[in-house]
Amino acid sequence: MTIPMVRARGVRKHFGHLEVLKGIDLEVRQGEVVVVLGPSGSGKSTFLRCVNHLETIDGGSIHVDGELIGFEASGGRVRHLRRREITRQRREIGMVFQQFNLFPHFTVVQNVIEAPVGVRGEPRGQARERAHALLRRVGLEEKADAYPRQLSGGQQQRVAIARALAMRPKLMLFDEPTSALDPELVGEVLAVMKGLAEDGLTMIVVTHEVGFAREVADRVVFMDDGVVVESGAPADVLDRPASPRTKAFLSRVL
Amino acid sequence: MSLPDVDVAGAARTRHPLRWVASIVLLVLAAQLVSLLVTNPNFQWDVVGRYVNAQIIGQGIFTTLLLTVIAMAVGVVLGVLLAVGRLSENPVARAACGLYVWFFRGTPVLVQLVLWYNLSYLLPEISFGIPFGPEFVSADTNVLITPLLAAILGLGLNEGAYMAEIIRGGLMSVDHGQTEAASALGIGGARTFRRIVLPQAMRFIIPPTGSQVISMLKATSLVSVIALADLLYTVQSIYNRTFQTIPLLIVACVWYLVITSILYVGQSFIERHYARGATRNAPQSFWSFLTFRRRPTPEVPS
Numbered sequence: 001m002t003i004p005m006v007r008a009r010g011v012r013k014h015f016g017h018l019e020v021l022k023g024i025d026l027e028v029r030q031g032e033v034v035v036v037l038g039p040s041g042s043g044k045s046t047f048l049r050c051v052n053h054l055e056t057i058d059g060g061s062i063h064v065d066g067e068l069i070g071f072e073a074s075g076g077r078v079r080h081l082r083r084r085e086i087t088r089q090r091r092e093i094g095m096v097f098q099q100f101n102l103f104p105h106f107t108v109v110q111n112v113i114e115a116p117v118g119v120r121g122e123p124r125g126q127a128r129e130r131a132h133a134l135l136r137r138v139g140l141e142e143k144a145d146a147y148p149r150q151l152s153g154g155q156q157q158r159v160a161i162a163r164a165l166a167m168r169p170k171l172m173l174f175d176e177p178t179s180a181l182d183p184e185l186v187g188e189v190l191a192v193m194k195g196l197a198e199d200g201l202t203m204i205v206v207t208h209e210v211g212f213a214r215e216v217a218d219r220v221v222f223m224d225d226g227v228v229v230e231s232g233a234p235a236d237v238l239d240r241p242a243s244p245r246t247k248a249f250l251s252r253v254l
Numbered sequence: 255m256s257l258p259d260v261d262v263a264g265a266a267r268t269r270h271p272l273r274w275v276a277s278i279v280l281l282v283l284a285a286q287l288v289s290l291l292v293t294n295p296n297f298q299w300d301v302v303g304r305y306v307n308a309q310i311i312g313q314g315i316f317t318t319l320l321l322t323v324i325a326m327a328v329g330v331v332l333g334v335l336l337a338v339g340r341l342s343e344n345p346v347a348r349a350a351c352g353l354y355v356w357f358f359r360g361t362p363v364l365v366q367l368v369l370w371y372n373l374s375y376l377l378p379e380i381s382f383g384i385p386f387g388p389e390f391v392s393a394d395t396n397v398l399i400t401p402l403l404a405a406i407l408g409l410g411l412n413e414g415a416y417m418a419e420i421i422r423g424g425l426m427s428v429d430h431g432q433t434e435a436a437s438a439l440g441i442g443g444a445r446t447f448r449r450i451v452l453p454q455a456m457r458f459i460i461p462p463t464g465s466q467v468i469s470m471l472k473a474t475s476l477v478s479v480i481a482l483a484d485l486l487y488t489v490q491s492i493y494n495r496t497f498q499t500i501p502l503l504i505v506a507c508v509w510y511l512v513i514t515s516i517l518y519v520g521q522s523f524i525e526r527h528y529a530r531g532a533t534r535n536a537p538q539s540f541w542s543f544l545t546f547r548r549r550p551t552p553e554v555p556s
Contacts, residue, residue, distance in 0.1 A: 052438055083443060091440030101435035105453050105530050115439040118449065147530070160435075167439060 003066045005030045005171055005202045006051060010060035013046055020046045022226035023060065028171075028204060033197045035213040035234075036206045038223035039249055044206045047223070048173050051204065052093040053086050064093060065170050091119065094164030098176040100156040102148040102163070108135065109144040112163045120167070127166070134162040138192050154185030158192055165196075172196065174205040190216075210253055214238055222246045301501035305492070306508060314488030315509055321405055321474045321484060326467055328410025333417025338447075340422055351418065358415035364476050367408035371480040373399050401482040405474070413470060420462045424455035456528040464521035468514050475506075485509055 006028040013021040020043045028034050036044045049055045051062055053070040062069045070086055071078050081089075103111050112131035116122040122130075135141045138158035140151075148156050157177055164172060174193065178186040190212050197203060197216045207213070213220050213234055220237040222229045222245075229243045241247045291297060305311055339351035358366070374395035381392030399407075428451050436446040478487035489502040496502075 054434060054437060087437070087440050087442050089440075090438060093438075095435075095438035097431060097435060097438075099431050101429075101431035103432065103435070103450055103454075105528075114449065115441055118445055119439075119441055163439070 002030065003063075004028060005032070005065055006204065007063045008047075008051070008060065009062075011047065011050060011057050011062060012059035013043075013050060013055060013057050020226055021050070021057070024223075024226075024228055026221065026228060026231075028202060031200045031202055032218045033203045033205065033216055034219050034221055035217035036204065036221045036223055037208070037210065037213060037237075037249070038229075039252075042223045043226040044223045045175050048095075048175050048204060048206050051171075051173055052090050052095055054095075056080075064089070087119075091115075091167055092170050094167060094169035094172040096157070096160050096164055096172070096174045096177045098179050100148070100153070100160045100180070102156055102160055104148050107145050107147055108140065108151070108159050111148070111159060112166045115163070116166050131162070131166060134165050135159070137165075137195070138162045139188070152185060153181045154188045157181065157189045161189075161192055161196075170202065172201055172203045174203065174207065176206055176208070178207065178209060208253060210238060210250070222249065224249070296500060297504065298498060298501040301498045302504050302508075305489075305502060305505045310488055310492070311485070311505060311509070314483060314485040315513075317483055317488075318471065318474050318485040319513070321402075321409065321477065321482075322467065322471045324406050325409035325413055325474070326470050328406060329413025329417045329466070329470075330463075332411065332414030333421045336414060336418035337421035337425060340418065341425060355415045355418050358412050359419075363408065363412045363473060364479065366412055367405065367476055367480060370399065370404040370407045371401065373404070401477070401480050404480055405477040405482050409470065409473060409477070413466065416466060417463070420466070421455070421459055424457075424459035425451060427458045428454045453528065457525075460521070460525050460528055464517070464524075467521075468517055471513055471517065472510065475510075 004027045006026065008024050008026045011021050011024040012019070022043075024043075024047055026034075026047075036048070038044045046055060050057045051064065051069065056070060061071070067089065069089055070081055072081055072085075103114065106114060109128060109131050112134060113122075113124065113127040116127045116130070117124055132141055132144060135144055138161055140155055140158055140162070143151060143155060143159075148159065151159065161177075177193070178189050181189065186209070190209060193203070193205070193212070194216050205212070205217070217234050219231060220234045221231040222237055222241070222243070224245050229245050230237055230241065237246065238250065241250060336351045336354060339347045340355070342348060377395050379392050380395050380398055381389040383389030383391075432450050432454065433446055436450045441450070474484055475486040477484055478490060481487070483491070485506050489506045493499045493502040
């Protein structure tokens, strides 16, 4: 049996007295696209941020490709990893943010090559070539020398996707990638994501786009109030939800 | 009821009689000032003309500039360290850096200068070693602390406190999403600071730093009290001999103004450099600035 790309077991997280994650179990197989749906405040974004240790979990465990994230377990003892080791783990996991978070003082191509050149030591010329190929893939090759603020939101988000892909991640995390976009720009970003899914990239997507979930997801996970309420094939969860909470949510967003 | 048919194209402009009054008053005052400058023989313009290019004044200017550059450099390096310390997660570092800023901003720089100059009364010998333990090196303070070093310490350490606050403000103005994006890409802390956060903070750090440089240039005149031959001390030592006080002070003012004007122009170029990507307009180039060309039209996102 192959190990799953992501295995979360009993993940707990609280901010002060507020318990945001109350024991999340989730497995994502290699090449699988999992869409996480749920009302705001359900903990879905927090869970995603735990997968690359932007948030430190308070209990349970997360493995990515067999490696325990953020901690080290040996001889029955568990210790926090050092920042350098966490940084190394994050290089294998790409992330796309709701607010894009492109580096505004770098051009588009500089944004894409910054991490490969800076932390992987890839030769600049080779990184530029790959960057242009990635930008072509997201349909923005002609914008390579523009600054992010000269681009529309949808274009910025596509650059952010290219930037994450430049590190050749095993896993991509999308944190509400279209929530900050004008409605007419949502489609271009979803189209790029759909292409990545078809190419077999393992993806966890937190979104409100039920249409995307139905069309692209291998599995839909519905979260509410810090727990996974249900999980299954898109058709099952979206059309025949077992839980009244899922039903109530879907009736609001559809 | 029908509305009247009006075309505002030929409308008469509003009159501003008070603006005329104010302008006339200011022009009269300016004329009086010019007449004072020309007719009052106590300005001794011939003396100003004789000294403004004098070699000894040049040496004073050199010392003033040298001191400004070194003290500013000390201040900036110290400021970065203190700002990082004040934003660090280590409570001891935070408190220590806060205490430093509190002390050096809370006491006059003139007092600090005199204090460094007279350090030998407090510590006749300066030594490095283990506290309460053995000493490794030691030196006579009077030999070690020259007027120049006292001036650099006094001005630089003081400047560090101000720069720390400016830099801290700049660093805090950078969106947290930037560090998060860098973390998610696996970029380490030091590189994130150097490549991502600091360059963006520069946009907020440069303008107040420019005024700090100009303040520093003027503050160097304080070192005349510890007998360091800067611009002010040089003119003082001349007029103490010749009693041409006013013309020599004018010489000093002229040079301070010349240098601050140059600094002002330099600052606007640096600001433009760090405005890269901050607006949709491309930054104006050096050449187009020189030739007074209009800024290029903004590129509209497609």
